[in-house]
Amino acid sequence: MPVDLYYLPPSIPCRAVMMLAKALGIHLNLKVVNILEGEHLKPEFLKINPQHTIPTINDNGLILWESRAIMGYFVEKYAKNDSLYPKDPQRRGHVDQKLYFDLGTLNQNLLKTYFPIIFGQTESIDDKNLEALEKAFEILDTFLEGSRFVAGDQLTIADFSIIATVSTADAFGFDIGRFDNVANWYRQCQIAMADFGYEEINATGAKMLGDMLKSRKAEMTIDLYYVPGSAPCRAVLLTAAAVGVELNKKMTDLMKGEHLKPEFLKMNPQHTIPTLDDDGFYLWESRAIMGYLVDKYAKNDSLFPKDPKARAVINQRLYFDHGTLYNAFAEYFYPTIFGNAPADPVKREKIDQALEFLDKFLEGQKYAAGKTLTIADLALAVTVSNFEAMNLDLSKFKNVVRWLATIKSEAPKYEETNGAGAKAFKELADSLKKSCKGAFVLIPLDTRCKFTLTSTWYMNYAITITGTDVRVKSGNVSRKQKHDMSLDLYFTPFSPPCRAVLLAAEAIGISLNCINVDLFSGEQLKPEYEQLNPQKTVPLLIDGDFKLSESRAIMIYLVNAYGKNDRLYPKDPATRAVVNQHLYFDMGHLYKSISEYFYPVLFMGATTHDPAKYDNLTSAYEILDKLLDGHDYVAGRNLTLADLAVVASVSTADVLNFDHKKYKNVSRWYERVKRSAPGYRKINADGAEIMKQFLKDPEA
Incomplete structure (x- = not known):
């Protein structure tokens, strides 16, 4: 007598039950329950299953739901032997463990990651959910180390359950290939289950869900x-x-x-x-x-x-x-x-x-x-x-x-x-x-x-001056006591990019072992420094055997490697992208326009400023003012790395007597960052003041 199965073809647990039934030779009387149209909530179905879930079976009056319970029942009643669900307590314990792992961890995180998009609850994947899914696959990969199947060397109902989940992840575009043991097991299961309806039942159903996700994404x-x-x-x-x-x-x-x-x-x-x-x-x-x-x-x-x-x-x-x-x-x-x-x-x-x-x-x-x-x-x-x-x-x-x-x-x-x-x-x-x-x-x-670029200062927030006819007070910054993590920063104190890195370190709460590089005596051009940084620029960070130049890259690295949280550089893709956008704006527009206008006179011997460069500078401030309209900080409501980079630029123009007060949003933001950026006075204001003193007395 056939067993009634209330199901929906794409359903992950329904597919697992259907493949197992085919493997055991059980004839199923399939009854589609379209949960998308609420058929599982109708009185006649609720009378069968008050939990209103699928799959649900009716085996000659025995009503049963929960796919893993159904699978165990099928083996107990209809299988010729117990290989798919061993009676030995230890072996069965391993199978049960993997079934509950699938239910509570692997399948659960898959649903949290992708189903909100399919059902229109959100338009993007939540990073935390995706990380949890990746962690679940890492655990599965560990389970499979040295094992042919998930609960040993024999195929069990745990494999039927988990393959339905994993194949769905694959259909959603999740990269299974990164997990070597999972990928090998996945291929083996496809072969082992070929006669149990793998393609027509499981692969087809997984593709339906994958197509639903693609369709939803296509709408966006x-x-x-x-x-x-x-x-x-x-x-x-x-x-x-x-x-x-x-x-x-x-x-x-x-x-x-x-x-x-x-x-x-x-x-x-x-x-x-x-x-x-x-x-x-x-x-x-x-x-x-x-x-x-x-x-x-x-x-x-x-x-x-x-x-x-x-x-x-x-x-x-x-x-x-x-x-x-x-x-x-x-x-x-x-x-x-x-x-x-x-x-x-x-x-x-x-x-x-x-x-x-x-x-x-x-x-x-x-x-x-x-x-x-x-x-x-x-x-x-x-x-x-x-x-x-x-x-x-x-x-x-x-x-x-x-x-x-x-x-x-x-x-x-x-x-x-x-x-x-x-x-x-x-x-x-x-x-x-x-x-x-x-x-x-x-x-x-x-x-x-x-x-037009006339300054020999690199516009990528890294300073190199090759002239020998200028002098500047270096601030006599001596080598600090080494940080336990030996984070060495080669820097010069008045450099805006160096100040931005120091502000980031202060906000994170880490100490840097600061090593002054005298640019005016050409220390950055010496072979020993070039070996550290072929680009011959400051700032340069050395973290053990890891070397990194470019101030913004350094700032991001410090948050990623040492930050207690992601507030300064959020993990959310959209928020992080806005921070990156403003970092690039600062580098390619704001700081560049400041340096092109002021530095030729300040460092290169020019006697007058270029009016065209002033137009570029005011244009950059106009853009910044618009970007800050309605925002407390440049990338939203909270202080981020973008603020620290931009304030190093704005404070430089400020000490060089650029009037920012007519830009109301900039002025408001500037005062806020002065108050809220940790260590602002000792790091940024003092460094900018050194540049101001040089402007007054370049021979000092």
């Missing part, structure tokens, strides 16, 4: 406002291809001023491209977008690892690209392409210098920031491909040439995304050289088309 379109030839836009598109997320591309005609229309300015007051609209969450600055796409949508973190040191190196390379390599390209080529200016040999030398740094980074390395492809490779490859497009000879940079060939062959959709885009940029550049002058609006940058 991610819009990208872009220009095809733009290097930053191409980097975002490469990342999307690597992550496997579809972007709804919206061409933004800069020539027609579409980025200046009220509807665009409402999304992005900085009016730059690329700009991302993820269901009402707006984000710009390409590298911030790239990190966000990985954090929120990637199956795993290989493109942007969560490990603090691995992520720190990637961030360092991203800031190097933004402030040094890509900046060198823009400074040299854009004036000639878009402004019809003559080539500047000094700026041409900076390109070679930047490429030499990259070549050193790549010495003995397949990738730019580790052993696997990351978003650092994608961003840097786009920049280097721009040099190729402009026919720059890269042959003397052997490591760069080798690495670029690797990225071209391995980055998903490289040619259709970046190759075609670089070609479009080249064609645009050629046509403009022939017919246009001063068409600044076309510059495909994350920036707002400013490109």
